[in-house]
């Protein structure tokens with residue numbers, strides 16, 4: 583894990599590019615919100631509320647590369663994986679696809 587979160591000035595410029603923030607208008611899902619959690623060493627399910635698109639990095643004046651994947655790894659190691667992730671991985675192991683029974687199309691498809 584890198585320590586870029588320690589360099590976050592909390593300017594908030596990244597929020598304009600974050601698709602999750604723009605959809606939910608919730609500060610805690612923004613890169614700034616997540617950086618604050620990381621600075622305070624708070625492990626949170628909020629790290630799963632992220633597309634990992636890195637659009638926040640594009641607008642960050644310090645070009646910070648916040649390690650959201652590392653935070654997810656820690657959550658999973660602590661057994662705090664989401665039910666949706668567990669289901670998806672179980673389906674891949676059992677059926678070879680993330681949706682479920684072999685050959686059965688899902689009724690709905692969602693992106694993230």
Ligand code: SF4
Nearest residue numbers: 600632633635636638
């Ligand atoms: S990686 Fe994408 S979704 Fe996650 S905080 Fe950055 S801009 Fe938002």
Ligand code: SF4
Nearest residue numbers: 590591593594596642
């Ligand atoms: S733009 Fe960069 S420095 Fe500013 S709040 Fe976002 S991550 Fe932190």
